[in-house]
Amino acid sequence: MALTNEINVMNKEEIVNALQEGTASDVADMIIENIKRNNEAIQNRIIEEAKTFNVKNADEEALARRGIMPLTSDERNFYNEAKEKGSFGTAPLPRTIFERVFEELKQNHELLSKILFVNTTGISDWVLRKGEVAPAWWGPLTEEIKKKLEGEFEVVSTTQNKVSAYIPVSKDMLSLSVEWLDKYIRVLLGEAIARAFEDAIVAGDGKDKPVGMTRKLADVTGGIHAEKTAVKLKDFKPSTIGKEILAPLSKGKDTTIGEVILLINPTTYYSKMYGIMNIIDQYGRFVKQDLPFNGTIVLSAAVPEDRIVAGEARRYFLGVGSTLKIESSDEYRFIEDQRVYLAKQYATGRATTDADFLVFDIADWNK
Secondary structure, eight states, X not given: OOOGGGSSOSXXXXXXXXHHHSOHHHHHHHHHHHHHHHHHHHHHHHHHHHHXXXXXXXXXXXXXXXXXXXXXXXXXXXXXXXXXXXXXXXXXXXXXXXXXXXXXXXXXOHHHHHSEEEEOTTOOEEEEESSXXXXXXXXXXXXXXXXXXXXXXXXXXXXXXXXXEEEEEEHHHHTSOHHHHHHHHHHHHHHHHHHHHHHHHHHOBSSSSOBOTTEEEEEEETTEEEEOOOEEOOOOOHHHIIIXXXXXXXXXXXSOOOOEEEEEOHHHIIIIIHHHHEEEOTTSOEEEOOOSSSEEEEEOTTSOTTEEEEEEGGGEXXXXXXXXXXXXXXXXXXXXXXXXXXXXXXXXXXESSGGGEEEEEOTTTTO
16 A cells, blocks of 8 residues: 655665765755655655546445545545645544554554554553563462562553654645545555654664664663664574574573564665575575574664664564644645645654664675
8 A cells, every 4th residue: 555656756866965965954955855755746646546546436445456445434524624624633633544544554564563563542651561571470469579570560651752744735635535635644644654663663762752672771861772782793594593693582581582573774685685595596596595483584774784683573662642633734834835734643662671682783794
């Protein structure tokens, strides 16, 4: 459902030049220009689809292939009111719309599907484990056991960090049917926050954002969590994987570790791991290799080049909840002839312990 061809349409060279050679103003202009290009591409694609596809005459399967979902009466009323008034912001966003966005995020983004990704809309606090907790015990619940259990859990606020997504809506978009308008809102909201979430999950410094897998939980200065030290990984042989990755991740665990993810930058994967994971057999055929453990390689641009982040995926918690509002934002009228709206979500995220995710340096591979 994600319009991947329309996302990030600014090419890599433009972005690198702006970051390396430009001033702060140049970088800001680059970010705004990229937002404009992305959003215009998505709007244009959906408007063109709407012109050539009749929603009313299509069956559910045909609609689903185009990312068009059946709407509840509340959802239909929400979009019809926006069309009649020519703007959003007067009625609350139906909870079911955000629930659908949340589920689509899990389906369309591999990293979000692997971690403990929880919809916390309407929930202000969440209980997290600090480490390994005995699931049961023999005998009475003594004061000693109570004290141990109390020390192993922590209540975290699910509203401590705010992530905002900008949603520009042109007059042409509001002239479309409510089904197409719903698709546009879901696609734009989902893609915007997915990119923010992935960056935070991997490398968030904890300052007004989640604490990423590459950051230390307890080492904090001025609200910023220190980065973990990357350990050199000499190769990707089974013996090295067992000793340097699986053994440390298993240490202190009462149960066998679950699925392990290896997060790696796409550029690094293709230059340093692709040849390891894909070989040519005696008949000249390409054969993809399986990992020698319960694991998955996940490509993420949020990971720095020449690094691998390894850990048990379900040991990272990310809770996200919607304010269920789409508010008018005249402050951000950076796109001509379009009204810009702001959709706010609250999120909190962190690993269970520092030992749950390890950072490796593979700069020396394939030199």
